[in-house]
Amino acid sequence: MSELAERFETHDPGEKQVAEKIRCDACPVMCYIADGRTGACDRYGNVGGRIVRMDPLTILDHAAEAGGAVVPFVAEGEAWNGELVNTGRRFVTAIGAGTTYPDYKPAPFIVSQEVEGVDLVTVVTEGIFSYCGVKVKIDTDRHIGDGTATVRVEGEAIGHVTTGEYGSQMLSLGGVHHLTGGSKQEGRATCDALLNLCNRKPVELTIDGGATVIVEAGKAPVIDGKVEHRMRVGCGSATIGMFATQWRGLVDEVVVVDDHITGVVSEHQAGKVLGWQDTGIKIIGRRSTPGRYFKVSEPGLGWGGTSISDPLSILGDWNAKKGARPGLSLLMVSTTGEQFAYYELDDDLKPVEKPFPERLQKSVGLIEDNCEPALCTVLFIGGAGGSLRAGVTENPVNLTRSVQGLRTYVTVGGAPVYVWPGGGITLMVDVTRVPEGAFGYVPTPALVAPIEFTLRRDDYVRLGGYEAEIRSVEDILAKGGEYLNPRRGTGAPVNNPWPPLAQLRRAAANGAGG
Numbered sequence: 448m449s450e451l452a453e454r455f456e457t458h459d460p461g462e463k464q465v466a467e468k469i470r471c472d473a474c475p476v477m478c479y480i481a482d483g484r485t486g487a488c489d490r491y492g493n494v495g496g497r498i499v500r501m502d503p504l505t506i507l508d509h510a511a512e513a514g515g516a517v518v519p520f521v522a523e524g525e526a527w528n529g530e531l532v533n534t535g536r537r538f539v540t541a542i543g544a545g546t547t548y549p550d551y552k553p554a555p556f557i558v559s560q561e562v563e564g565v566d567l568v569t570v571v572t573e574g575i576f577s578y579c580g581v582k583v584k585i586d587t588d589r590h591i592g593d594g595t596a597t598v599r600v601e602g603e604a605i606g607h608v609t610t611g612e613y614g615s616q617m618l619s620l621g622g623v624h625h626l627t628g629g630s631k632q633e634g635r636a637t638c639d640a641l642l643n644l645c646n647r648k649p650v651e652l653t654i655d656g657g658a659t660v661i662v663e664a665g666k667a668p669v670i671d672g673k674v675e676h677r678m679r680v681g682c683g684s685a686t687i688g689m690f691a692t693q694w695r696g697l698v699d700e701v702v703v704v705d706d707h708i709t710g711v712v713s714e715h716q717a718g719k720v721l722g723w724q725d726t727g728i729k730i731i732g733r734r735s736t737p738g739r740y741f742k743v744s745e746p747g748l749g750w751g752g753t754s755i756s757d758p759l760s761i762l763g764d765w766n767a768k769k770g771a772r773p774g775l776s777l778l779m780v781s782t783t784g785e786q787f788a789y790y791e792l793d794d795d796l797k798p799v800e801k802p803f804p805e806r807l808q809k810s811v812g813l814i815e816d817n818c819e820p821a822l823c824t825v826l827f828i829g830g831a832g833g834s835l836r837a838g839v840t841e842n843p844v845n846l847t848r849s850v851q852g853l854r855t856y857v858t859v860g861g862a863p864v865y866v867w868p869g870g871g872i873t874l875m876v877d878v879t880r881v882p883e884g885a886f887g888y889v890p891t892p893a894l895v896a897p898i899e900f901t902l903r904r905d906d907y908v909r910l911g912g913y914e915a916e917i918r919s920v921e922d923i924l925a926k927g928g929e930y931l932n933p934r935r936g937t938g939a940p941v942n943n944p945w946p947p948l949a950q951l952r953r954a955a956a957n958g959a960g961g
């Protein structure tokens with residue numbers, strides 16, 4: 448049982464209250480916490496008889512966009528000198544802010560700040576996401592599992608393989624059905640895996656009928672124990688298109704082996720345009736268009752995401768009437784340039800492997816050089832269209848309309864998000880842009896993610912915001928909030944812009960949204 452799962456067992460919401468314990472009401476679990484101890488999620492503790500958020504409130508300093516220049520913590524009761532590392536524009540994130548739960552109360556921090564003459568408000572809360580998951584992109588040609596195959600952690604189903612994309616395999620993990628719709632163990636395993644993935648820790652995933660993959664956001668995938676170094680340059684057909692001129696005059700035929708589209712230069716349009724001669728080659732596979740073949744093999748961990756280790760296995764007999772002749776030269780290469788071999792036809796028109804010639808080294812090296820590093824990308828996806836909106840405004844649908852109308856800019860820990868079109872506030876964020884350790888969990892089970900809504904103050908008041916709760920950044924730095932935790936400043940991660948004033952100005956001018 449994981450450390451997370453063990454904690455679930457030890458904090459039963461039905462526990463009887465013991466005199467010295469106090470109740471945390473920051474989520475539906477309602478832990479009773481003894482003095483000096485923390486609750487089930489470790490995010491709140493009993494410090495001297497008061498419920499305290501154990502992590503500091505994180506404030507980003509956009510003048511120190513160094514991604515980690517941290518000033519010392521300022522404990523509750525100590526004086527804050529009013530300055531971070533620099534005196535640039537600050538952004539109060541929801542990391543360490545606490546939640547709006549129960550939902551009738553306003554968000555923990557509603558921050559006002561004047562930026563370039565515009566009064567802005569940022570509403571800050573740690574959202575509890577029962578409806579959430581991650582989309583994982585794994586840069587690899589290798590076949591890691593069939594579409595819809597179940598993905599497991601410690602034997603529990605936590606998601607599935609979804610559509611393969613260009614040079615990448617995709618997973619869809621988590622979601623409310625795995626978190627709450629299966630067994631208790633399934634919910635715990637799913638929550639544990641999502642939390643680790645979002646906090647950029649490695650997680651080992653096994654795919655039914657497929658591979659075992661270690662996924663860590665921003666790092667190379669490890670597939671069946673092997674680190675994937677390169678993302679392919681393109682499909683076999685695209686590789687022919689890109690490099691046909693490099694091979695012209697150096698070799699008679701080139702086959703780029705690919706599980707999806709294997710390319711043959713003499714038949715391909717790129718080769719034809721360059722005046723390539725027919726070679727009488729025969730590919731065993733389903734011909735799509737000239738020089739492009741599907742299904743030359745089963746998918747697997749071999750050349751170009753096929754199951755083959757001997758590339759000759761995809762060739763049929765050579766046809767002398769169509770150009771095959773003794774001595775004809777053949778290059779076979781994979782879509783990453785990692786596998787390559789050179790052959791010449793003998794007197795019986797059988798390809799015989801020969802030492803790889805120096806003249807072709809450069810072109811194979813060029814394929815490798817054009818490959819990007821293989822990475823795992825983890826996008827957190829969550830539905831913020833539920834009750835947390837009540838912590839922002841007394842009329843929740845106004846917030847949804849304002850987000851959809853681009854009058855409200857949404858961030859997660861200060862990182863920009865993509866909000867899906869259509870109803871609700873369904874957002875996605877690249878976890879590597881969110882400050883480390885920003886995600887938490889509660890044992891319901893659900894993930895906790897920081898979320899901030901930034902909009903013009905006049906818009907905020909108009910949509911039914913809690914005007915009386917608005918505080919200045921300086922006041923928050925000096926006094927903190929109801930959860931009594933310290934504040935800390937850190938340089939904003941590079942590439943995370945301050946909420947775009949231009950967008951908020953434009954929206955105001957257009958009168959968009961509600």
Ligand code: SF4
Pocket residue numbers: 471472473474475476477478485486487488489490491492889890
């Ligand atoms: S799980 Fe965490 S947030 Fe929920 S009641 Fe317990 S300590 Fe509080």
